[in-house]
Amino acid sequence: MLNSRQFIDLFRKQGRKLFATRQLSNFKPKQFSLNSEFFENYTPDEETINEIEESTKIRKSHGSVQLLRHHYKNFMNESESEKRKDLRSKLITELKKFPNKTHPTVLSYGADSDKVELYSFGDLHNNPMPDFKSYEELGKMSTTIRTSNLGNFTGPGSYYFMDSVAKLARALVDYTMDNLYKEGFQLITVPDILPAELIEACGMTVDDHATQVYRLKPSDLCLSGTSEMALAGFFSGKTMKAEDAPKKVMATSRCFRAEASAASVDGSLYRVHCFTKVEMFSACLPTQSDGLLEEFRDIQRRLFEGLGLCFKLYDMPVYDLGLPAYRKYDIEAWMPSRKSFGEISSTSNCTDYQSKRLNIYFEDGGKKFHAHTVNGTACAIPRMIIAILEQYQTSRSIRVPEVLQPYMGETELRSSTKVPPTRIAKHKEKKEKKKGKEKQ
Incomplete structure (x- = not known):
């Protein structure tokens, strides 16, 4: 029969195995997609970038105006369609990191x-x-x-x-x-x-x-x-x-x-x-x-x-x-x-x-x-x-x-009368006492 410590260890091992067989990645909702129609059809201009730069002087931001300008400049100067598509994607990704306007x-x-x-x-x-x-x-x-x-x-x-x-x-x-x-x-x-x-x-x-x-x-x-x-x-x-x-x-x-x-x-x-x-x-x-x-x-x-x-x-x-x-x-x-x-x-x-x-x-x-x-x-x-x-x-x-x-x-x-203050004791393995040597 398992003692309490052995039971807990077995429960943890079996739990890990069970969890591993049902990976959370399998639960990702396949139908969910956030392909924003606005950002798919939107490209900022110089005026917009200037406004963003002014805003970041007083608002917290995860974006970089310097990087935003860099992507925008490369995008405007690129003529090859596939490269423009890639640059535009980088531009929009950086654009999304900036805050809303301010009242x-x-x-x-x-x-x-x-x-x-x-x-x-x-x-x-x-x-x-x-x-x-x-x-x-x-x-x-x-x-x-x-x-x-x-x-x-x-x-x-x-x-x-x-x-x-x-x-x-x-x-x-x-x-x-x-x-x-x-x-x-x-x-x-x-x-x-x-x-x-x-x-x-x-x-x-x-x-x-x-x-x-x-x-x-x-x-x-x-x-x-x-x-x-x-x-x-x-x-x-x-x-x-x-x-x-x-x-x-x-x-x-x-x-x-x-x-x-x-x-x-x-x-x-x-x-x-x-x-x-x-x-x-x-x-x-x-x-x-x-x-x-x-x-x-x-x-x-x-x-x-x-x-x-x-x-x-x-x-x-x-x-x-x-x-x-x-x-x-x-x-x-x-x-x-x-x-x-x-x-x-x-x-x-x-x-x-x-x-x-x-x-x-x-x-x-x-x-x-x-x-x-x-x-x-x-x-x-x-x-x-x-x-x-x-x-x-x-x-x-x-x-x-x-x-x-x-x-x-x-x-x-009112005070609780049903649930007394509780202390959770840590599980400790009992050390077996050394037995005396048997007489020959």
Whole structure:
């Protein structure tokens, strides 16, 4: 009979064999193709390259203007068709690495501007509790959050929610979705595994050394970092009627991030590798995207005001926009354990950056044109848990926000009585004691 250690070793070996017989490369969706119609028919000119060069002076970019000009010059000077085709391919590949244009208001802040505060709600941060405890202390005391002793199977950046905190997480999702239904959003369930091509088309790098994307090698598939990408993929290749715009959808999904930050100030729940998030997304007309960004921002405000959280709303500067964003708003909630405000949501207008790469169109009177896309975080669970636990604690308990009480059936968060604090013992092989020599 196998002992426990032998059983584990056998399980691992058999698991590797089983996994090897079902290589992920076999699961790559053969029908998925991102041959962008826009880039197949587009060649930049000198004016466009000059505009890109000016943009890269204030925006982060993965592209090289020098290389872009080099490919463009060679392309224009080449006469042989096959060489021109190859040079044009290199030109377009480099062109795709540059960021979106920037909203004039954001440009007016200046290249060195910090985020601009537009709105604040609540003043809890001015009246800290004398016996304040961090969310980590509260979770440990009540045994409702476990973020340590996970090294044997998940490692740092992972967590368990139990009892009242687990119910709080579920209540936050239900509260958020109920409010988004009222705002006209359609619920879509999305896949958690996506082609790398789709992720890059949405503006995230996959193979860069600083990427946050988990790659499922040896395949070309990745774990989704946010349902925004799957929702954008849902509209890929579609041509919709202009009278049906805007298309507003939402998704609740697991999000996977290879977070590189190990700063102690981030704590064990602020940056995690997997979490639940409710996301808003829209494909709309070019004339609607600016207004829709304001609508998403106002929805976020109402959600967090309804929860009674102390937070600030910021218009983000150019250095924080990322590749696809034309303009972005962030909301940060007061987190006493960090002694600062921490981001709990953002919303971005990506204009036609994603739709040009994903072939998303609207049609009006026989005229076909690229859609604009807008996305926004409605609820990211772990950081919302931090904000609520730390802002709603009293000297005796942690109150449940009034709007969540009907979802939970509780007015206070309770300690866990079912799941005691746990320590995972490492598996160690027992050394056999040396037996005494037998008498001859």
